[in-house]
Amino acid sequence: MTATTELKNIISEENKVYGKTSVLLDNEMHYCPGCTHGVIHKAIAEVIEDMDIQEETIGVSPVGCSVLAYNYLDIDWQQAAHGRAPALATATTRLMPEKYVFTYQGDGDLASIGCAEIMHACNRGENIVVFFVNNGIYGMTGGQMAPTTLEGQVTATSPYGRDCQTTGFPMKISEMVSLLPGTRYVTRESAETAGAVRKLKKAVKKAFANTRENKGLSFIEIVGTCSSGWKQTPVQSNEWMKEHMFPYYPLGTLKDE
Amino acid sequence: MGDIRLMKGNEVIAEAAIRCGCDGYFGYPITPQSEIMETLMIRRPEQETGMVVVQAESEVAAINMVYGGASCGKKVMTSSSSPGISLKAEGITYLAGAELPALLVNIVRGGPGLGTIQPAQSDYFQAVKGGGHGDYKLIVLAPASVQEMNDFVDLSFELSFKYLNPAMILSDGVIGQMMEKVELSDFKPRWTAEEIEKISGSWATTGKKKGIKRRISTSLDLDSAKQEVFNHKLQAKYRAMEENEVRFEKIDCDDADYLFVAYGSSARICQKAIEIARAKGIKVGLLRPITLFPYPTKQIQEMLGQVKGILSVEMSAGQMVEDVRLAVEGKVPVEHFGRYGGIIPTPDEVVEALEQNFLGE
Amino acid sequence: MAKFKGAIVVDTEKCKGCGLCVVSCPTKVIELARDVNGKGYHYAHMANPDACIGCSSCGLVCPDTVITVYRMKAS
Numbered sequence: 125m126t127a128t129t130e131l132k133n134i135i136s137e138e139n140k141v142y143g144k145t146s147v148l149l150d151n152e153m154h155y156c157p158g159c160t161h162g163v164i165h166k167a168i169a170e171v172i173e174d175m176d177i178q179e180e181t182i183g184v185s186p187v188g189c190s191v192l193a194y195n196y197l198d199i200d201w202q203q204a205a206h207g208r209a210p211a212l213a214t215a216t217t218r219l220m221p222e223k224y225v226f227t228y229q230g231d232g233d234l235a236s237i238g239c240a241e242i243m244h245a246c247n248r249g250e251n252i253v254v255f256f257v258n259n260g261i262y263g264m265t266g267g268q269m270a271p272t273t274l275e276g277q278v279t280a281t282s283p284y285g286r287d288c289q290t291t292g293f294p295m296k297i298s299e300m301v302s303l304l305p306g307t308r309y310v311t312r313e314s315a316e317t318a319g320a321v322r323k324l325k326k327a328v329k330k331a332f333a334n335t336r337e338n339k340g341l342s343f344i345e346i347v348g349t350c351s352s353g354w355k356q357t358p359v360q361s362n363e364w365m366k367e368h369m370f371p372y373y374p375l376g377t378l379k380d381e
Numbered sequence: 382m383g384d385i386r387l388m389k390g391n392e393v394i395a396e397a398a399i400r401c402g403c404d405g406y407f408g409y410p411i412t413p414q415s416e417i418m419e420t421l422m423i424r425r426p427e428q429e430t431g432m433v434v435v436q437a438e439s440e441v442a443a444i445n446m447v448y449g450g451a452s453c454g455k456k457v458m459t460s461s462s463s464p465g466i467s468l469k470a471e472g473i474t475y476l477a478g479a480e481l482p483a484l485l486v487n488i489v490r491g492g493p494g495l496g497t498i499q500p501a502q503s504d505y506f507q508a509v510k511g512g513g514h515g516d517y518k519l520i521v522l523a524p525a526s527v528q529e530m531n532d533f534v535d536l537s538f539e540l541s542f543k544y545l546n547p548a549m550i551l552s553d554g555v556i557g558q559m560m561e562k563v564e565l566s567d568f569k570p571r572w573t574a575e576e577i578e579k580i581s582g583s584w585a586t587t588g589k590k591k592g593i594k595r596r597i598s599t600s601l602d603l604d605s606a607k608q609e610v611f612n613h614k615l616q617a618k619y620r621a622m623e624e625n626e627v628r629f630e631k632i633d634c635d636d637a638d639y640l641f642v643a644y645g646s647s648a649r650i651c652q653k654a655i656e657i658a659r660a661k662g663i664k665v666g667l668l669r670p671i672t673l674f675p676y677p678t679k680q681i682q683e684m685l686g687q688v689k690g691i692l693s694v695e696m697s698a699g700q701m702v703e704d705v706r707l708a709v710e711g712k713v714p715v716e717h718f719g720r721y722g723g724i725i726p727t728p729d730e731v732v733e734a735l736e737q738n739f740l741g742e
Numbered sequence: 743m744a745k746f747k748g749a750i751v752v753d754t755e756k757c758k759g760c761g762l763c764v765v766s767c768p769t770k771v772i773e774l775a776r777d778v779n780g781k782g783y784h785y786a787h788m789a790n791p792d793a794c795i796g797c798s799s800c801g802l803v804c805p806d807t808v809i810t811v812y813r814m815k816a817s
Contacts, residue, residue, distance in 0.1 A: 131791060134749040134812045141748075142801035142811035153806055157783070158760030162805025180588045184449070194597045200586035202452045203599035204445065205475050211442040212449030216586075218433045219405055219455050223588055241445070244438035318766055318799035351760075358760040 145173045151195045158358020160348030161189060163315040164257060164324070165196050168226075171328040172199065181224040182216055184209040186233035189263040193228050207238025210245035213252045224335050226253040232262045235271040235297050242301070249306025249340035253331040256297060256343065259350040260369065267353035271295045274368055279353070294372060298345045302378040309334055309342040310379040314370075316349070316362040330380075339381075347373050384565040390530045390556040393563050394460065394486055395420035397534035398432070402571040403484075404455035405433040407446035411465045412498040413554040414488035418460070430571055440465040444472030444485075451481035451547075452598035454577040454585025456538050460486035462554075463504050464495060466512070473547060474513030477615075478600025480584070482541035484534065485519070485549040488557035491723035499723025500554030502645060505700035508551045509674045516612055518619045520548040520626065521673040523644040527561035529671075535566060540626060542580070544618055551673060553696065555646035555725065619675075628671035629680050633659070637666030639739055640684055642705050643694040644670045646725070651694050653728035658735060665735060673701070681708040690739035691715045694731055696724070714739065747816045748796020752786050753808040759783035763800035763809060769793040772800055 147169035155161050172178050178199055185193040187206035194201035204212045209227035217225045234242050234256050242254065261279055262268040268281040272294050276285040286294075302310040309331060313324040324346065331342035347369050349361035356364060388396070395417050398406060408418040418436060426432035437443035443459045450457035461469060466487045476483050487508065491501035506512075508521045520540050522533045530552065537548035577585055589595045602608045630648075633655050634640070641651040648669040658665045668684065670677050681691075690713055693702035702717040709715050718734035720726040750772070757779060763786050764772045773789035786809070788794060796813025 130747070131749050134747055134796075134814050135751060136812070139796075139812040139814045140810060141796055141813045142798040142809075144807045144810070148807055152756055155805065157758035157805075158762055159805050162807070163803060166805075166807050179590050182453075182586050182588060191601060194595075194599065198589065198595055200589045200595055201597045201599070202449060202586055203479075203597065203601055204448070205471055208441065208445035208448075208472070211437065211445035212452065214435065214442075215405060215407060215433075215446035215449035215457065216453055218435065219450050219453050219457075220587065240438055241442050244442065316762075316803070318797070318802040321802040358762055359765050362762070362765075 145170045147173045147178055147198055149196055149198050153196060154192060155189065156352045158349065158351050158361065160259065160315050160346065161257065163321060164255065164346055164348070165193065167315065167321055167325045168255065168328055169197050171325055171332060172197070175329065175332055177224050177332065180222070181226070184212045184216070184225070184227045186227070186229040188230040188233050190228055190230060190257065191264070207233050207236070208241055209233070209238065210241040210250070210252070210254065214245055214248070214250045217251050221251065224253070224332055226255060228255045229257070230263070231256070231258045231260065231270040231272040235295050243304070246301045246304045246341050246343065247306045249308070251335055251338055251340055253335060253342045254344065256345040257348050258297070258345055258373065259348045259353070260294070261350045261353040263350045263353050267350070272297070274372055296373065298343065298378055301343050306341055307343055307379060308340040308381050311377040312345040312347060312373060312375050314347045314365070314375055316365065347375070383567065386563055386565060387560055388527060388563050389416060389558060389560050390527045390552065391416035391488065391558065392420045393527050393530045394534060394550070395424065396565055397531045398458060399424060399426045399430055400566045400568050401535040401538060402430070402456060402569040403432055403458055403538070404571055405435070405450045405457040407435045407437050407443040407450070407457065407459050409437050409440045409443050409461065409465060411462045413490060413500070413557055414460050414462045414486070417486065432571065440468035441472070444469035447483050448472055448475055448479070448481065451476060451483045452479070452586045454581035454587060456572070458484035458486065460488065462488045462490045463492050466504065466507065470513040473519070474515050474517055475600050476547040477517035477519070478515060479598050480545040481547065481598065482538070482545055483547045484537045484541060485547055487549060487551050489551065489553040491721060497723035498554070500646065500725060501696045501721055501723055502553055502647060503697040503700065503721055504551065505673065505695070505697060508549055509676070509704070517615065518546070518622070518674050520544065520546060520622060521551050522548065523551050523671060523673050524556055525645050525648045525669060527556065527559060527563045530556060531563050531565055544622060546618065551645070553646055623675040626672060627675045627677050627680070629677040630669040630671060632667040632669065634666035634668065634684065637664050637687065638689050639663065639665040639735060640688045640691045641665060641667045641694050641731070642670070642681065642691060642701070643667065644673060644701065647694045647696055650726055650728055650731060654731035654735070657728055657732045663735065663740065676704050678704070678708040681705060685709065685712050688713060692735050692738060693717045694726070695719045696726065697721050745816055746795050746813050748794035748811065748813045749791060750788055750794065750800060750812070751810045754779050754785040754787070756806055756808045757783060757785035758806055759785055760805065762803045762805065766799045766803045768797060768799060769795055
């Protein structure tokens with residue numbers, strides 16, 4: 125058998141082991157090459173398909189790079205003002221308690237301008253899932269310092285490296301929300317390898333299962349990259365993330381009750 | 382005969398919300414309107430009608446809860462007073478931009494800044510001209526009695542769903558705190574999920590069913606050409622409101638030589654001023670705008686052949702007077718009389734202002 | 743000899759050439775093409791198809807979901 129005929133044999137519908145879930149729309153994503161948002165969107169979409177909850181899920185998108193998340197997942201969406209996604213999600217779950225409601229927020233949106241809303245939604249134990257994408261930088265506005273920017277990290281507004289004496293310290297949001305009694309599940313994940321993505325999907329599944337069981341708020345932080353903001357290639361970004369982000373933002377489950 | 386009670390304006394807002402089938406209230410305490418949320422908490426509507434009441438962590442969170450709830454096709458509301466409405470301004474323009482129905486109540490107090498907790502009408506510009514960014518309008522209703530506090534809750538929801546636009550009840554600390562006889566509305570059931578699907582299924586984010594397009598609640602369009610087209614649509618909607626929804630009341634206008642234009646509690650003061658003036662032989666009438674947007678411009682213009690002068694009476698330094706002048710286009714003299722910073726004018730002061738401005742006294 | 747034979751199909755026009763699939767592949771099947779697609783990206787392709795075991799690692803880490811993975815038992 126020649127190589128070409130063998131390939132033809134393999135590439136057939138019954139041999140398909142991985143492809144695009146129907147919960148993801150065909151729209152091309154506007155994200156930069158290698159952006160972690162795409163992988164996280166896909167992981168959420170795949171879990172929604174696996175759990176067969178597409179008709180019952182409502183997403184709340186933030187302001188930031190993922191403002192247009194509603195162009196990619198084929199579910200109903202609300203697009204929140206900057207930082208306010210947990211407030212929208214609160215009303216949505218209170219008024220439609222049988223639905224699966226999630227917010228999808230970046231570090232500027234959740235940890236800076238939306239700090240009050242996320243803390244209080246967590247404290248009230250709203251029955252929602254929060255996806256917190258932490259890449260330590262403002263992506264959409266052009267790479268400015270975020271509350272989660274690492275000490276010494278160079279950004280557009282910390283051009284000489286973040287000086288913690290004047291700008292404060294990188295905020296460990298997952299640790300903070302895990303102290304609140306309203307949160308039931310708090311975990312920090314990543315999405316740079318196949319193994320990490322599988323783990324992330326497991327966490328997403330658990331979080332939506334918590335919603336189904338009316339357990340309260342599940343908080344999933346995903347440490348990701350921003351190649352454009354970090355001014356590195358996507359592959360270099362993953363290496364930089366492992367070397368610098370993971371030691372300060374250690375992966376793993378912080379709370380599971 | 383309906384259910385007649387003696388109640389505070391603020392309490393009536395709460396009671397009317399429960400009775401008209403409101404699904405959710407999201408608020409934050411601020412004087413002089415805290416009785417609205419307090420009354421709801423005492424009434425426990427979640428047990429009676431299933432209405433949800435949430436004390437939010439801030440006005441900012443409260444208005445964004447309203448945005449989320451409105452996105453679900455539910456009848457939702459918030460209330461606040463002046464400084465709180467300033468905080469809500471961003472959320473209000475998002476509601477207008479996403480074409481969502483909602484009821485906003487402003488029990489106005491004196492400003493600027495933290496100002497005072499006493500009544501004022503100095504948020505007219507904020508309610509009628511904007512407050513938030515962008516070209517948007519609110520439907521603004523100005524009650525002048527506790528009865529209208531009751532009636533305008535249901536009316537606001539009706540107009541707000543008709544036009545898919547937020548509506549505001551612009552009241553003040555006088556009407557909010559005042560006790561008066563009120564005939565409460567009958568109970569209407571809350572909409573069922575099926576009714577919501579029927580009424581608002583094209584846009585309400587209730588979970589995407591198979592075979593239909595996903596619903597997105599957003600005010601964002603990065604394509605400027607599309608954004609301009611969308612703005613045309615909004616403007617057409619506002620013109621339709623001007624065509625169809627102007628509400629006003631005329632008192633003693635038939636033989637009037639002079640006209641007061643006043644809304645809300647100022648209109649009540651003007652009614653007494655009319656009595657005093659007429660006893661002195663000055664024939665004055667009152668045109669009370671009930672909708673501040675859309676504004677009764679035509680109705681003011683219709684008086685121009687008849688009256689020799691118009692006095693806009695407001696508890697502000699002169700805000701609505703600008704709309705009166707725009708209506709009058711210089712054809713008769715228009716003057717303003719106002720007390721502000723929390724001071725309520727007396728009827729005598731109003732008559733005195735009329736005399737000073739128009740009768741050379 | 744691997745127990746499974748695999749293959750991938752890349753939607754080359756949608757690929758942004760980020761290269762994350764290249765480093766994720768345990769058997770070094772994928773490379774970025776010398777050619778570019780309509781957007782100017784060096785798209786991913788199977789440079790070494792014989793080595794593919796259909797593990798799906800590339801598909802999982804692809805941010806733009808442009809990779810479909812096939813797998814069958816080796817004959």
